[in-house]
Amino acid sequence: MxxxxxxxxxxxxxxxxxxxxxxxxxxxxxxxxxxxxxxxxxxxxxxxxxxxxxxxxxxxxxxxxxxxxxDALRVESAIGPDEAIIRNTDVLVVDFNFGAVQGAPHLQDGDQAGAQGRGRRHVAGAGAGQRAARPHRRLSTLLKHLRSSAAFGASNQPIEIGGIANRTLRDFFVEFSALHPHHFSQVVGCWGMIADAGAGNGITWLNSGGRGDISIGIPDAIGAAFTQRFRVTDLEDLAGAYVLAIGTPWISQQGKKCLIVDDIEFVTASLA
Ligand SMILES: [Zn+2]
Structure with a gap:
């Protein structure tokens, strides 16, 4: 327009x-x-x-x-709310797209995570046998559902993600504009629209706008994987993109809200 x-x-x-x-x-x-x-x-x-x-x-x-x-932009086909998840009492497991050699990325919640919630990979051991019994969804699917259905994001469906249990869709996933101080001490899945992106000092910053005003940091260590996986040819491609990033948000000394993504598996993007 x-x-x-x-x-x-x-x-x-x-x-x-x-x-x-x-x-x-x-x-x-x-x-x-x-x-x-x-x-x-x-x-x-x-x-x-x-x-x-x-x-x-x-x-x-x-x-x-x-x-x-x-708007001559690609619009995703509308998919309805994932009723199968909202009504299910089984724990929803978030699937990461991990390779067998590296193992699944693992998140640490709470104080052990440190200021920036460093995630780690480890090889899945016990518990893998339960895999088939519980619903699994990938981050890209969850982002679509969060965008298309407020009921999905408000659901008390229990989830397990990267080794973290005892969380629900409602308390784990938070839209940029709904970030509150209590979100800044725990691992969350932050999502919303990106207004612009800029690179500097080893990190590409995906900046949201308005009330949320948080920036998602993609360190250069995973930068190439990010641009390849989400087909980013120019930073301007990210204006209007929707992003879901998992990590611990923090506030810099300058008062800037940030979330640094530690692992390529902890982020998904949907470009316009
Ligand atoms: Zn309009």
Whole structure:
């Protein structure tokens, strides 16, 4: 779409006007955009090297929004809430896409995790035999369900993830805009829309916007795996992407909210 509303200065912008803002101004405002018609969270994407013009988008617009047709973006086919999970009392196991040699990535919760919740891989031992009996879902599927159904995210379905048990969908997964101080001392699955991305000091930062305003850090150690797995050719591709990242959020000395992803298996992305 060619128009968006900025919540910071309460102005409507065309994509061309927005592109002409100074870099710091553009950087702040692109994290505070909404659709002028339906008010849903929107994003700005700079022109690409291969000639695509600057544009705005929203993923999704509200039902029936007239601006939706203007968004020439890939929209995932809508999949309904995962009733099979919501109604199931068995523990839902989150599957990681691990190789047999490295073993499954393992998370540490609470104080043992340290400030940045370093995850580790270990080879699964006892308990593997229960595998078939319980429902399993991958992170990419969970992100789709979280986006399509508020009931799914609000479910008290017990889950097990990376060796952490005794958590529920509702308390483990938290949308960027719903982050509260108590989330900053435990491992959570943070998800939401990315407004822009930038690289520096060995980390690529995926920045959300608005009230959540957390940045997801992808260290260079897993950077190549990340860009390959999610087909990122340019950092601008990540404007408007949905990301689900697992780790322990923390607040830097400058007051910036961050979550560093320690293992490629702890993140999934859905690009527009
Ligand atoms: Zn809209």
């Amino acid at each position: 060619d128009l968006a509303h900025c919540l910071l200065d309460r102005r409507d912008y065309t994509a061309v006007q927005f592109q002409q803002l100074t870099l710091p101004d553009l950087g702040a405002k692109r994290r505070n955009l909404v659709c002028i018609t339906c008010g849903q969270e929107a994003f700005f994407r700079k022109p690409s090297a291969d000639g695509r013009a600057a544009c705005f988008g929203a993923r999704p617009h509200a039902a029936g929004c007239s601006m939706a047709a203007e």
